[in-house]
Amino acid sequence: MRKSLALCAATIALAAGHAFAADLRFPPPGPGYLPPAFLPPALPNWSGCYAGANLGGAWAKIDEGNTVGGTLTANPAGVAGGGQVGCDIQFDQWVFGIRDMFDGTNLRSSTSFSAGSANTRTNWFDTLTAREGFLFQPNVLIYAQGGAAWTNTSVIVFNFAGTQIGQSSTNNNGWTLGGGGE
Protein backbone atom coordinates (compact mmCIF):
# COMPACT_ATOMS: atom_id res chain seq x y z
CA MET A 1 0.00 0.00 0.00
CA ARG A 2 2.83 2.37 0.84
CA LYS A 3 4.51 1.52 -2.43
CA SER A 4 1.30 2.27 -4.35
CA LEU A 5 0.89 5.60 -2.62
CA ALA A 6 4.50 6.56 -3.33
CA LEU A 7 4.13 5.60 -6.99
CA CYS A 8 0.90 7.60 -7.26
CA ALA A 9 2.52 10.66 -5.67
CA ALA A 10 5.50 10.43 -8.01
CA THR A 11 3.24 10.20 -11.05
CA ILE A 12 1.25 13.26 -9.97
CA ALA A 13 4.44 15.22 -9.31
CA LEU A 14 5.84 14.26 -12.73
CA ALA A 15 2.60 15.27 -14.49
CA ALA A 16 2.57 18.58 -12.65
CA GLY A 17 6.14 19.18 -13.71
CA HIS A 18 5.25 18.57 -17.36
CA ALA A 19 2.31 20.89 -17.14
CA PHE A 20 4.48 23.60 -15.59
CA ALA A 21 7.11 23.21 -18.31
CA ALA A 22 4.42 23.35 -20.98
CA ASP A 23 3.09 26.55 -19.45
CA LEU A 24 6.57 28.05 -19.66
CA ARG A 25 7.00 27.14 -23.34
CA PHE A 26 3.60 28.36 -24.48
CA PRO A 27 2.47 31.29 -22.34
CA PRO A 28 -1.15 32.24 -22.93
CA PRO A 29 -1.67 35.37 -25.04
CA GLY A 30 -2.34 38.40 -22.97
CA PRO A 31 -1.70 42.13 -22.82
CA GLY A 32 1.75 42.84 -24.16
CA TYR A 33 2.14 39.44 -25.81
CA LEU A 34 3.72 39.62 -29.27
CA PRO A 35 3.65 36.57 -31.55
CA PRO A 36 7.02 35.47 -32.97
CA ALA A 37 8.01 37.59 -35.97
CA PHE A 38 8.01 35.88 -39.40
CA LEU A 39 11.30 36.47 -41.21
CA PRO A 40 11.12 36.03 -44.99
CA PRO A 41 14.14 34.44 -46.72
CA ALA A 42 16.85 36.92 -47.67
CA LEU A 43 16.71 38.08 -51.31
CA PRO A 44 19.76 37.49 -53.53
CA ASN A 45 22.16 40.39 -53.68
CA TRP A 46 23.70 40.79 -57.14
CA SER A 47 26.26 43.41 -56.12
CA GLY A 48 29.76 42.00 -55.93
CA CYS A 49 32.35 40.11 -57.92
CA TYR A 50 32.42 36.57 -59.20
CA ALA A 51 34.48 33.97 -61.05
CA GLY A 52 33.33 30.93 -62.95
CA ALA A 53 33.61 28.53 -65.85
CA ASN A 54 31.71 28.01 -69.08
CA LEU A 55 31.33 25.47 -71.88
CA GLY A 56 29.38 25.56 -75.10
CA GLY A 57 29.30 25.39 -78.85
CA ALA A 58 30.94 27.82 -81.25
CA TRP A 59 30.96 28.34 -84.97
CA ALA A 60 32.91 30.75 -87.12
CA LYS A 61 33.33 32.27 -90.52
CA ILE A 62 37.03 32.63 -91.20
CA ASP A 63 38.34 34.76 -94.07
CA GLU A 64 42.12 34.61 -94.35
CA GLY A 65 42.46 35.54 -98.00
CA ASN A 66 45.47 37.78 -97.49
CA THR A 67 47.41 35.04 -95.69
CA VAL A 68 47.56 32.55 -98.53
CA GLY A 69 47.58 34.95 -101.46
CA GLY A 70 44.08 34.01 -102.52
CA THR A 71 40.56 33.62 -101.28
CA LEU A 72 40.38 31.34 -98.25
CA THR A 73 37.16 31.03 -96.34
CA ALA A 74 36.21 28.42 -93.76
CA ASN A 75 33.17 27.77 -91.58
CA PRO A 76 34.36 25.60 -88.71
CA ALA A 77 32.15 24.55 -85.81
CA GLY A 78 33.23 23.08 -82.50
CA VAL A 79 33.44 23.47 -78.76
CA ALA A 80 34.51 26.48 -76.72
CA GLY A 81 35.21 26.51 -73.01
CA GLY A 82 37.02 28.58 -70.44
CA GLY A 83 36.54 30.92 -67.55
CA GLN A 84 35.23 34.34 -66.68
CA VAL A 85 35.57 36.96 -63.97
CA GLY A 86 33.40 40.00 -63.42
CA CYS A 87 31.70 42.38 -61.05
CA ASP A 88 28.10 43.58 -60.82
CA ILE A 89 26.26 46.33 -59.04
CA GLN A 90 22.52 46.25 -58.39
CA PHE A 91 20.09 49.18 -58.33
CA ASP A 92 16.63 47.87 -57.42
CA GLN A 93 15.69 45.58 -60.31
CA TRP A 94 18.58 46.69 -62.54
CA VAL A 95 22.03 45.12 -62.58
CA PHE A 96 25.09 46.60 -64.31
CA GLY A 97 28.42 44.86 -64.64
CA ILE A 98 31.68 44.24 -66.41
CA ARG A 99 33.16 40.86 -67.29
CA ASP A 100 36.13 39.28 -69.04
CA MET A 101 35.64 35.83 -70.57
CA PHE A 102 38.45 33.76 -72.06
CA ASP A 103 37.63 30.61 -74.03
CA GLY A 104 39.80 28.11 -75.83
CA THR A 105 38.25 26.44 -78.88
CA ASN A 106 38.74 23.47 -81.17
CA LEU A 107 37.38 25.32 -84.20
CA ARG A 108 39.24 23.73 -87.12
CA SER A 109 38.70 23.41 -90.83
CA SER A 110 40.55 22.34 -93.95
CA THR A 111 39.96 24.24 -97.17
CA SER A 112 41.25 23.68 -100.69
CA PHE A 113 42.15 26.55 -102.96
CA SER A 114 43.93 27.11 -106.27
CA ALA A 115 47.48 26.50 -104.99
CA GLY A 116 46.80 23.73 -102.48
CA SER A 117 45.00 23.57 -99.17
CA ALA A 118 45.00 25.27 -95.80
CA ASN A 119 44.14 24.21 -92.29
CA THR A 120 42.71 26.92 -90.08
CA ARG A 121 42.31 26.79 -86.35
CA THR A 122 40.75 29.35 -84.03
CA ASN A 123 42.76 28.82 -80.86
CA TRP A 124 40.97 31.16 -78.48
CA PHE A 125 38.83 34.24 -78.08
CA ASP A 126 38.51 36.74 -75.29
CA THR A 127 35.74 39.25 -74.64
CA LEU A 128 35.66 42.25 -72.31
CA THR A 129 32.06 43.33 -71.97
CA ALA A 130 29.73 45.61 -70.09
CA ARG A 131 26.24 44.35 -69.39
CA GLU A 132 22.88 45.71 -68.35
CA GLY A 133 20.29 43.37 -66.91
CA PHE A 134 16.81 43.39 -65.47
CA LEU A 135 15.66 41.18 -62.60
CA PHE A 136 12.36 39.63 -63.67
CA GLN A 137 12.54 37.61 -60.44
CA PRO A 138 14.86 38.34 -57.51
CA ASN A 139 17.06 35.45 -58.65
CA VAL A 140 16.51 35.61 -62.44
CA LEU A 141 18.49 38.15 -64.45
CA ILE A 142 17.98 38.75 -68.18
CA TYR A 143 20.75 40.82 -69.73
CA ALA A 144 22.34 42.25 -72.86
CA GLN A 145 26.04 42.92 -73.20
CA GLY A 146 28.62 44.30 -75.57
CA GLY A 147 32.25 45.25 -75.76
CA ALA A 148 35.61 44.37 -77.22
CA ALA A 149 36.77 40.99 -78.50
CA TRP A 150 40.06 39.39 -79.44
CA THR A 151 40.86 36.11 -81.15
CA ASN A 152 43.82 34.13 -82.40
CA THR A 153 43.68 32.13 -85.62
CA SER A 154 46.39 29.85 -87.02
CA VAL A 155 46.64 28.96 -90.69
CA ILE A 156 48.93 26.26 -92.14
CA VAL A 157 49.19 26.14 -95.93
CA PHE A 158 50.08 23.04 -97.96
CA ASN A 159 50.81 22.61 -101.66
CA PHE A 160 49.18 19.90 -103.77
CA ALA A 161 51.95 17.46 -102.75
CA GLY A 162 50.96 17.92 -99.11
CA THR A 163 54.12 19.80 -98.19
CA GLN A 164 53.75 22.66 -95.78
CA ILE A 165 54.63 25.86 -97.59
CA GLY A 166 53.59 28.45 -95.04
CA GLN A 167 51.92 29.23 -91.77
CA SER A 168 50.69 32.19 -89.82
CA SER A 169 49.24 33.01 -86.42
CA THR A 170 47.12 36.12 -86.35
CA ASN A 171 45.57 38.05 -83.49
CA ASN A 172 42.47 39.99 -84.48
CA ASN A 173 40.65 42.72 -82.61
CA GLY A 174 36.92 43.18 -82.90
CA TRP A 175 33.66 43.75 -81.11
CA THR A 176 30.97 41.61 -79.52
CA LEU A 177 27.25 41.78 -78.79
CA GLY A 178 25.19 39.23 -76.96
CA GLY A 179 22.71 38.43 -74.27
CA GLY A 180 21.47 35.77 -71.95
CA GLY A 181 19.97 34.83 -68.63
CA GLU A 182 21.47 34.11 -65.24
Add this chain to the structure above:
Amino acid sequence: MFAPHWSVFAEYNFMGFGTSNIQDLTAGVNYRF
Protein backbone atom coordinates in the same frame (compact mmCIF):
# COMPACT_ATOMS: atom_id res chain seq x y z
CA MET B 1 21.10 32.28 -58.38
CA PHE B 2 20.17 28.75 -57.38
CA ALA B 3 22.14 28.48 -54.12
CA PRO B 4 23.98 30.87 -51.82
CA HIS B 5 26.94 32.32 -53.77
CA TRP B 6 26.21 30.24 -56.91
CA SER B 7 24.51 31.10 -60.16
CA VAL B 8 24.15 29.50 -63.59
CA PHE B 9 23.87 31.31 -66.89
CA ALA B 10 23.30 30.70 -70.58
CA GLU B 11 24.06 33.21 -73.30
CA TYR B 12 24.69 33.88 -76.98
CA ASN B 13 27.47 36.11 -78.30
CA PHE B 14 28.41 37.37 -81.74
CA MET B 15 32.00 38.52 -82.27
CA GLY B 16 32.94 40.49 -85.35
CA PHE B 17 36.50 40.66 -86.66
CA GLY B 18 36.17 42.45 -89.97
CA THR B 19 35.60 39.77 -92.61
CA SER B 20 35.64 36.97 -90.00
CA ASN B 21 33.27 36.33 -87.15
CA ILE B 22 32.65 33.89 -84.32
CA GLN B 23 29.39 33.01 -82.63
CA ASP B 24 29.07 31.05 -79.44
CA LEU B 25 26.23 29.63 -77.39
CA THR B 26 27.48 28.81 -73.94
CA ALA B 27 26.39 27.90 -70.42
CA GLY B 28 28.32 28.27 -67.23
CA VAL B 29 28.43 28.69 -63.48
CA ASN B 30 29.61 31.60 -61.37
CA TYR B 31 30.69 31.72 -57.75
CA ARG B 32 29.95 35.08 -56.14
CA PHE B 33 32.30 36.25 -53.45
